[in-house]
Amino acid sequence: MSKVKFYQGGNVPLEMHKVRIVQKLNLPPVERRLEAIQEAGNNTFLLKNRDVFMDMLTDSGVNAMSDNQLAAMMQADDSYAGSETFTKLENKIQEIFDKKFFLPAHQGRACENILAQALVKPGTIVATNYHFTTTKAHITLQSGSVEELIIDEGLNINSTHPFKGNMDVDKLKALVEKHGAEKIAFVRLEAGTNLIGGQPFSLENMKEVYKVCRDFGIILILDASLLADNLYFIKEREDAYKNLSIREITRIMSELSDIIYFSARKLGCARGGGICTNSEDIYMKLREYITLYEGFLTYGGMSVREMEAITVGLEETMDENMINQGPQFIAYMVEKLKEKGIPVVTPAGGLGCHIDAMQFVSNIPQSQYPAGALAAALYIASGVRGMERGTLSEQRDENGNETFANVELLRLAMPRRVFTLSQVDYAIDRIVWLYENRQLIEGLTFVEEPKVLRFFFGKLKAVSDWQRKLAAKFRADFGDSL
Ligand SMILES: *Cc1c(COP(=O)(O)O)cnc(C)c1O
Numbered sequence: 224m225s226k227v228k229f230y231q232g233g234n235v236p237l238e239m240h241k242v243r244i245v246q247k248l249n250l251p252p253v254e255r256r257l258e259a260i261q262e263a264g265n266n267t268f269l270l271k272n273r274d275v276f277m278d279m280l281t282d283s284g285v286n287a288m289s290d291n292q293l294a295a296m297m298q299a300d301d302s303y304a305g306s307e308t309f310t311k312l313e314n315k316i317q318e319i320f321d322k323k324f325f326l327p328a329h330q331g332r333a334c335e336n337i338l339a340q341a342l343v344k345p346g347t348i349v350a351t352n353y354h355f356t357t358t359k360a361h362i363t364l365q366s367g368s369v370e371e372l373i374i375d376e377g378l379n380i381n382s383t384h385p386f387k388g389n390m391d392v393d394k395l396k397a398l399v400e401k402h403g404a405e406k407i408a409f410v411r412l413e414a415g416t417n418l419i420g421g422q423p424f425s426l427e428n429m430k431e432v433y434k435v436c437r438d439f440g441i442i443l444i445l446d447a448s449l450l451a452d453n454l455y456f457i458k459e460r461e462d463a464y465k466n467l468s469i470r471e472i473t474r475i476m477s478e479l480s481d482i483i484y485f486s487a488r489k490l491g492c493a494r495g496g497g498i499c500t501n502s503e504d505i506y507m508k509l510r511e512y513i514t515l516y517e518g519f520l521t522y523g524g525m526s527v528r529e530m531e532a533i534t535v536g537l538e539e540t541m542d543e544n545m546i547n548q549g550p551q552f553i554a555y556m557v558e559k560l561k562e563k564g565i566p567v568v569t570p571a572g573g574l575g576c577h578i579d580a581m582q583f584v585s586n587i588p589q590s591q592y593p594a595g596a597l598a599a600a601l602y603i604a605s606g607v608r609g610m611e612r613g614t615l616s617e618q619r620d621e622n623g624n625e626t627f628a629n630v631e632l633l634r635l636a637m638p639r640r641v642f643t644l645s646q647v648d649y650a651i652d653r654i655v656w657l658y659e660n661r662q663l664i665e666g667l668t669f670v671e672e673p674k675v676l677r678f679f680f681g682k683l684k685a686v687s688d689w690q691r692k693l694a695a696k697f698r699a700d701f702g703d704s705l
Contacts, residue, residue: 323501490537
C-alpha cells in the first residue's frame, strides 16, 4: 500500500485486498439516533448494532478476516485434548516468536488474570509504559499497584515524537532503586500503547528497558495485543531498523521479552489469546491457572475454529501490506481532521483516530465527562459509534472521589480492512459539522454507576436538553436527507 504512488499526486491509502463478503449497514435518521443514545444511557457500549452506521467502538474481534482464515476454520480438529489445531497454533507461535512454551487463553484479559495471579504478590509494583484498563484491574485485584513510566512527551496530545509509547528508562531505574528489585513484580511494555492513542514504542527503547530488567533480574513482559501497529511504526519510523523485515523485527522484540501475551481479538484478527515464554519455570507456574480458569491446555477456552484463524492471522501479520492498512487509514483521517483545525492526537498512531475532547468541548468540565459527551454527540450527528477514553474509563479512588484522566479522548477505532475510504470521508464530514456546532454540546451525569469497570455498563443523562437541540440543528442544516 505504501509503495503505490499516484501519478496525479494526492496519494490516498490504496487497499491491497478486495471485498468478497459484505454486510448491509443501516443509517437511522437523526430522530432515531437521538432516541437510541438516550435508551443506551448515553453509553455507546449500550447501543444496539442495528442503530449503528459505522461501528468505530473498538478493533477487538471485529477486524475483517481473510479468505485463508475462513478456509482454515473449516478444517479445525475438534477434540478436547491433543487437537491437531492446537499443535498448528503452537508451532506458528514457536516459529514467529521463537518461544518454546505456549499457553492458550480465551482473550487478552484472561492472560492478564493469569499473569497477575501468578506473579503479582500483595504490595508489589508493576512498572509499565502505560496502563490498560483490564491490565490495571487484574493487578489491583491481586493487591499490587501500577506505576506508569511513560516519557513526558507521551501525554502531550500534539507532538511530532514518533514513539510516544516509549518508557522513560531513567524513571524505571529510579523506581527500582527506590523500592528494590524484589518489589517489582514485572516490567510490562505495551505495544501500540492503547489509552494514549495507539502510540508505539521504539525498538531502541525496548532494548534499553531490557537492559535495566537484566541488570536487576526483573521479568520483562510484552503485551503484544497491538503489536501489528507497533511493528509497522518501527519499520516506518525507526531508521536503524527500516531494512529489517517485519518478521525480523518481531524476532528481536521477542528475544527481549521473557513473556509475551496477546489478545487475538486484535493480533491475528480472530478471537482468542495466549501467553508464550521460553522459561520452563514460568510456564509451570502459569499452567495450573490455565486449566483452572480457561480450559484444558490444548484449547484454553478458545474454539478450535478460532485457533485455526489465529494461526493464519499471525502469519498474515508478518506481511507489511496487511498491517499497514489500519495505520494508513488512521493517518488519512487524522490529517484531514487536522487540516480542518479539529484537535486530534498527533502523530497519528495505530488502533484508531483519537479526538481531544478537552479542546473540542472545552466548555465541559472533567466532572461532566467531556469525552463521553462528545461520543454521544457524534453518534447523534452521524450514527458513528466511538468510545470514551477519559475520566469515565477511570475508577473512583478508595474515598469515592473521581480520578480525572490525564487525557480526555474520543477514540474512533479503525477495524482493519472493514471500512472503505468513502465511509471514512463520511465520518470526517460529520465530525467537521459537529465541530462547527460544538457550542451546543454539554456534559453528562451518572444515573447508574457500577463500581467496577463502570464505562461498560454505566448509564448517564445529559445535564440539559442539549441533545434535542443538537438533533434539531442537524435536521435544519441537512433538510430531509440522512
Ligand atoms: C484489548 C487489549 C487487551 C485485552 O484484550 P481482550 O481480548 O479485550 O481481553 C489487553 N491489552 C491491550 C493493549 C489491549 O489493547
